[in-house]
Amino acid sequence: xxxxxxxxxxxxxxxxxxxxxxxxxxxxxxxxxxxxxxxxxxxxxxxxxxxxxxxxxxxxxxxxxxxxxxxxxxxxxxxxxxxxxxxxxxxxxxxxxxxxxxxxxxxxxxxxxxxxxxxxxxxxxxxxxxxxxxxxxxxxxxxxxxxxxxxxxxxxxxxxx
Numbered sequence: 001x002x003x004x005x006x007x008x009x010x011x012x013x014x015x016x017x018x019x020x021x022x023x024x025x026x027x028x029x030x031x032x033x034x035x036x037x038x039x040x041x042x043x044x045x046x047x048x049x050x051x052x053x054x055x056x057x058x059x060x061x062x063x064x065x066x067x068x069x070x071x072x073x074x075x076x077x078x079x080x081x082x083x084x085x086x087x088x089x090x091x092x093x094x095x096x097x098x099x100x101x102x103x104x105x106x107x108x109x110x111x112x113x114x115x116x117x118x119x120x121x122x123x124x125x126x127x128x129x130x131x132x133x134x135x136x137x138x139x140x141x142x143x144x145x146x147x148x149x150x151x152x153x154x155x156x157x158x159x160x161x
Contacts, residue, residue, distance in 0.1 A: 004041050005093060012070035012087035015097065018044065018052060021061035028062040029055055029103040032094065032121060033146065034111055035069040035079050050147045054105070054136060058156060064097045066090075068108050068117040080114055091124060098130050105134050106159050109146035118143065122161065133159040 003017040013036040019026065031051050039045040044052065048065060055063045070087035073079040098104060104125070112118035125131070134156040135144035142161050 002039070002041050002044070006040075006072075007070075007087065007089070011072060012090070013040070013072050014066070014070050014087065014089055014093040016040075016048070016065040017062065018048065018065070019062040020052065020056070024061055026062050027060045028064060028101055029058065029060045029105060030064045030066065030097050030101040031055075031105045031107060032066050032068065033106075034108040035067045035085065036065075036072045037074050038072075039065075047146070047148050050150070050152075051105075051107070053152055054147055054154075054156075057152070058103075060103070064101060066094045066097060068112050068121055069114075076111060080111075086115070086117065091121075094121060095124060095128065098125055098128055103134065104130060105136070105156065106144040106161070107135060107147050108144060110139055110141055110143050112143055113141075118161070133161075135159040 005015040006013050037045045039048045069085040070090040071085040079085050136150050136154045137145040144159050
């Protein structure tokens, strides 16, 4: 089971919280990727299953998942065509969780540049004093790699974006 924060119409998923050792004290990290897919209160999608594996290997037992764009969509082109893929409350949720959790992984891939959103979120994090970010590799354009097809043997590195 996951905890989720959706908009009232469920068009936007602002946050998903996944824990797997409820009897232990929480050791949580935050992830910021591109946009939510089908994961909800009842299950994880393939990307979040990978994120759980990377988080567990890094010593965490919970993750808080946010995204540059909160629009729930499995179609990247449709997400990019949408009039407001970010969502009205997305920055508030990113800000709140980034303020509370020390370790932040970024993983939005090359499409994070849409609407200059990657720079907006990096600026938001910088204003919170959160400039030490981690990722699991950088793409040629400097964006943080998306975790879905990465080797599970990778270790986190500093994001230099």
